[in-house]
Amino acid sequence: MGIKATVARQLAPRIQDLAPGMTTGFVREALNRAIDGVGPLPGAAKAADKQLAEQHGDVDRAIHEVIENNVRIAGAQGFITNIGGLVTAAVTIPANVAGLAVIQCRMVAGIAHLRGYDLADPRVRNAILALLLGEDEVDGLIKQKKLPARPLALATAPEADARWDEAIAAVVATQLITRVAGKRLAVTIGRKVPVVGGVVGASADGIATWRIGRYADRELLPRNRR
Numbered sequence: 001m002g003i004k005a006t007v008a009r010q011l012a013p014r015i016q017d018l019a020p021g022m023t024t025g026f027v028r029e030a031l032n033r034a035i036d037g038v039g040p041l042p043g044a045a046k047a048a049d050k051q052l053a054e055q056h057g058d059v060d061r062a063i064h065e066v067i068e069n070n071v072r073i074a075g076a077q078g079f080i081t082n083i084g085g086l087v088t089a090a091v092t093i094p095a096n097v098a099g100l101a102v103i104q105c106r107m108v109a110g111i112a113h114l115r116g117y118d119l120a121d122p123r124v125r126n127a128i129l130a131l132l133l134g135e136d137e138v139d140g141l142i143k144q145k146k147l148p149a150r151p152l153a154l155a156t157a158p159e160a161d162a163r164w165d166e167a168i169a170a171v172v173a174t175q176l177i178t179r180v181a182g183k184r185l186a187v188t189i190g191r192k193v194p195v196v197g198g199v200v201g202a203s204a205d206g207i208a209t210w211r212i213g214r215y216a217d218r219e220l221l222p223r224n225r226r
Contacts, residue, residue: 027101027169027176031129034105035119041073041102044109045119052114059114059222066114067213070107074100075206097176104132104209108216116223117155126164127155129172131216134208137175146171151219 037043042050048066055061108128109119117124130138130151141147148154148164 025169026098027129027173030098030101031105031109031125034102035109038102041106044106045113047106048110048113051110063111063114063217066107066110067210067217070103070110070213071206071210074103074209100205100209101132101172101176104212105129107209107213108132111213111216112155112220115220117220121155122160122162122165123157124155126160126168127151127220129168130154131219132172132212133175134212135215135219141171151216152221155220156223 035044037046041047047069048062051065051069052059052062055065105128108131112124112128113119117127119125128151130147133141138147138150142149147168148161149157154164
């Protein structure tokens with residue numbers, strides 16, 4: 001814990017200097033790009049529908065493929081942004097945070113789409129962001145009254161509550177930066193070997209993405225597709 005805390009404390013100011021937009025606005029923009037598509041990655045709904053067609057309409061199998069595909073992408077970007085070792089850490093952390101946010105948002109949004117949720121609905125978008133926190137973190141924040149309800153309840157609430165929009169995005173931004181700068185790079189620093197750092201980064205990002213995908217799969221119950 002001492003190493004992780006030290007890493008997070010030392011690197012957090014550098015992250016904010018290099019990427020001052022990594023706040024609530026950054027999280028919302030990551031979600032928008034994940035849903036709309038960015039670069040070579042098609043939007044969440046389009047990618048999910050492709051998997052649904054390939055799985056002959058089997059939603060559960062399509063969701064499995066959505067998770068697996070995004071886990072592979074997360075692992076790849078985790079490796080690329082960490083092969084430089086400690087010298088380039090301050091530069092690659094913002095790229096890793098942004099990349100991971102888009103990939104995980106894209107995966108969860110794809111699952112939501114396949115389960116019949118409207119990705120344009122602000123309630124569903126808040127639920128997608130909440131799912132990025134992971135089940136344990138969500139449960140803890142609900143107990144602390146920092147989150148109003150579980151993601152499923154957020155997505156199906158009678159009406160949207162704008163008061164929670166910025167609060168949820170702020171928590172997600174903090175958690176993403178903490179995970180990347182604190183936990184994964186603490187391990188990399190312990191190894192002190194650049195290429196090994198890439199392998200550790202790929203594994204950490206891939207596993208984290210898989211867990212979030214499985215959580216979204218369990219949490220987002222099917223709704224009637226229109």
